[in-house]
Amino acid sequence: MCGDLGVSVELFLFAADVPGIHLLTGKEGPWESGRIKADSLPHWEIERGLRELGMADKVILIHSTDVTEPGAAWPSAPGPQYTSWRPNSATVTLTYGALIQPPTEYVLDTWPDAQPITVALADAIDRPPSFEPTKMPAPRYGDVIFHLLRTLSGLMDTDDDNANRAGPLWIGHLKEFKPKFVRMYHRPDDLVIQA
Numbered sequence: 001m002c003g004d005l006g007v008s009v010e011l012f013l014f015a016a017d018v019p020g021i022h023l024l025t026g027k028e029g030p031w032e033s034g035r036i037k038a039d040s041l042p043h044w045e046i047e048r049g050l051r052e053l054g055m056a057d058k059v060i061l062i063h064s065t066d067v068t069e070p071g072a073a074w075p076s077a078p079g080p081q082y083t084s085w086r087p088n089s090a091t092v093t094l095t096y097g098a099l100i101q102p103p104t105e106y107v108l109d110t111w112p113d114a115q116p117i118t119v120a121l122a123d124a125i126d127r128p129p130s131f132e133p134t135k136m137p138a139p140r141y142g143d144v145i146f147h148l149l150r151t152l153s154g155l156m157d158t159d160d161d162n163a164n165r166a167g168p169l170w171i172g173h174l175k176e177f178k179p180k181f182v183r184m185y186h187r188p189d190d191l192v193i194q195a
Helices: 042-052 119-125 141-158 160-176 178-182
Strands: 006-017 020-023 059-064 085-088 091-100 115-117
Touching: 006 042, 006 141, 006 160, 020 160, 042 059, 042 091, 059 141, 059 160, 091 141, 115 119, 119 141, 119 178, 141 160, 141 178, 160 178
Parallel strands: 006 091
Antiparallel strands: 006 020, 020 115, 059 091, 085 091
16 A cells, blocks of 8 residues: 655755865755654755754755746647656655855865866756656756756845855856756757757
């Protein structure tokens, strides 16, 4: 007998220095909460995860991306784009990202296993795979990471509190990705169905 589908959260950690953005939760994948109990909340679980990872005192900003409504980011796709949450075994996993302040000038001095996140990497991963409008999408971890950075980039343009908290270093690095983010969910022109 199957039980109800539960909720879990995952947390990707990012840090920035002058050379660029780094993913701190790369090789092992994001921190995952497991199924959230009814007396807790997703954000509390993220705070617990930050404490477990020893990052609670280094957090600059925590962000949970939202689901993109049909036609908002990818007008040619009538189905929802949900790299921000997805089915994961017996739960629906909600995706969070946290910006972490490195205690040293260079991220790799503190976290030598951190993985650089570059425009070249975004180019190599390319757009999320297309899917049929009535089928469930299957986002890859790379899609989730760049979707998080894309929404953070949007926050820098539209939310003064978040932009001020992130600061000029983050704003500058995220601007480098803008040309890639703008086309992230668009199909090549030859594949767009014209009405």
